[in-house]
Amino acid sequence: MPVMSSWKHLVIGFVLGAVTINIYIPFRKSCESVSQMEGTTRQAASEPLTADTLKCSQSFKTKPVPVSDGSSRCLPLEDGLSDQIRMGWIKKRKETKEILAKLDHLMPHVTFSDINKTTSAKNSKVTILNPKDSYCVGDHLMVQLDLYDHSGNRKNYGGDFLRARIYSSSLKAGASGNIKDFGNGTYQVNFTLIWEGDVRVSILLIHPSEGVSALWAARKKGYDKIAFTGKFLNGTSESTAECGFNMTRNAELCEFLDERDQEAFYCLKPKHIPCGALVQLKSYNKPISYLTDLERSLLERSNIGVEIPHRFEEIHVLQCGGNQTKASEKCKFGMSPQFPSGFLWQNQWYPLFCNMSPFNTLEQIQTCLKGKLVYFMGDSTVRQWMESLKTRLTSLVYLNIHNSGKPQKFIAVDTAKDIQIQWKKHGHPFIGSHEYSIKDHSYIARDMDTISGDKDTAVVISLGQHFRPFPVEFFIQRAINVRQAVQRLLLRSPSTRVLIKGENTREMDTDQERFSDFHGYVQNLATKELFQDLNVSFIDAWDMTVACNTQKVHPPDFVVWSAALPFASGQTPAATGKKAEREIQS
């Protein structure tokens, strides 16, 4: 399979049985052309409003469209929609299904009735395959993991979600290891020894394969793990209503549709208030779970990220005549990623496969950003990039754009140097217990379509954390919409720089069914797959946050700055674009 090379850093790799995939298509019966944010009303059917239960509605012209699995689905057919767009939808569904099937193929599908048969970190073993008194910088340390269950029996299948890292606390250094799953309870980790000093090995069992299997199955089951509350403002009178992606009430609904990209969001319509009166949203975790008690017990904090013990001491790494980084090539746009993508040393990140020119003085960054228009789009992890830049470039000032609260759009300018930077949240779903305005809410694809682009324009996209509690096809479909917008942008302006910031790891004490890193890991795989043929850079924030062992959804500033620095200094390593790379080489 041609795609496999981008999946090679998989921690998960076990297959069991065939699986039926139901793709949930949020876009439903209405074909009315409406602005996505104004909303229209409709009478909800009494059956759940999902594509799978969708029957061809009489009131709209529909036509069954054969899809690859032989079944047929109803697509709205409306004069305003070109065949091209409709064909696009079919292709998108097909691609979504293909990615889902690939992911599904990688997952363990196991059930268990005895907790003692699940993987135990404590009973598992770590051994060095190439033991030496000392190693040289540049050598590889090969480590084997043999996993056992709580009763002390060997595991005979894989799929465990593991995290491997080498580190030297005194040097504030760290790097991730490349884990290979043999599918039989044995794993091998390949560490590149990068710095001189005493190095320790840490292997964490994040979730046993049984937990992974349970999380993967539970994720498919519904859109209702998170509920949204909408605030409608009608003059001075307020009213609230439940909102979400899968509204099943037999009541009048407000529909907020993005017809082109088939994105939909709904609210129960408050009586006598127009849908356009929706001004704010907040969310809460619905007390709902698709896990059994036994499965949930695997996902308690005490069972997450448990260190697999080992007996060996520190590894001694010597210079042996080499230098710490061997990369000689200068970082440039369009290089393909390697793993690990870099390492932490003295709390600073060094890319491994290209030599970043020392670009730390403020002046240099200011020079690089002169005349630039930068769009950060997505979640708060790229807002952090903007904040990180803002604290360093004190000449940047925030404009007051008459909004309040953090998830509001930010614009910062330096008029003397003609720099403009902005951050804007991605559209639904946006999870937050504090109310946020949805009046500037729009999907990334729509925002990108308004950018003309040029060589002094950069777009940095971050998508994922807010999607973890929803079925993964929802994320995949969104990522495809974003990719298509990137393709349109690069078509009209090939010199615009586009960076995808991958997801980073987060806290282990969050609700795992909703927010486990496993969900983010899967989304990262899908993202790499989807963007691999585009001329965009991919910042492997996962690798960085594993190496730095931060475990925070908002990593500390030195990690954020490490990720943002190549960008701020005009050097953007780690492009996903295989195709771009080929083109550059030829």
Ligand SMILES: *[C@@H]1O[C@H](CO)[C@@H](O)[C@H](O)[C@H]1NC(C)=O
């Ligand atoms: C699991 O193993 C422990 C210790 O060996 C034992 O006490 C316990 O009863 C076992 N649990 C089950 C469900 O078999």
Ligand SMILES: *[C@@H]1O[C@H](CO)[C@@H](O)[C@H](O)[C@H]1NC(C)=O
């Ligand atoms: C698992 O598979 C690998 C590769 O085929 C092999 O080297 C290893 O010995 C196997 N482990 C067990 C316990 O069979």
Ligand SMILES: *[C@@H]1O[C@H](CO)[C@@H](O)[C@H](O)[C@H]1NC(C)=O
């Ligand atoms: C470890 O990874 C490096 C590349 O990072 C590769 O060259 C080497 O062959 C790997 N070692 C083993 C034993 O797989």
Ligand SMILES: *[C@@H]1O[C@H](CO)[C@@H](O)[C@H](O)[C@H]1NC(C)=O
């Ligand atoms: C939508 O909600 C209904 C009723 O709660 C449920 O049966 C159905 O599985 C949900 N569908 C999705 C895709 O979440």
Ligand SMILES: *[C@@H]1O[C@H](CO)[C@@H](O)[C@H](O)[C@H]1NC(C)=O
């Ligand atoms: C909303 O405003 C309209 C126009 O002012 C008014 O007719 C209607 O009664 C209001 N609805 C509520 C629930 O206050």
Ligand SMILES: *[C@@H]1O[C@H](CO)[C@@H](O)[C@H](O)[C@H]1NC(C)=O
């Ligand atoms: C190591 O780096 C230093 C400067 O940092 C350089 O002078 C020296 O030649 C390098 N040595 C090797 C073997 O590359």
Ligand SMILES: *[C@@H]1O[C@H](CO)[C@@H](O)[C@H](O)[C@H]1NC(C)=O
């Ligand atoms: C890729 O993007 C970079 C940066 O915008 C540009 O310089 C380069 O020409 C592009 N390469 C291709 C093959 O389009």
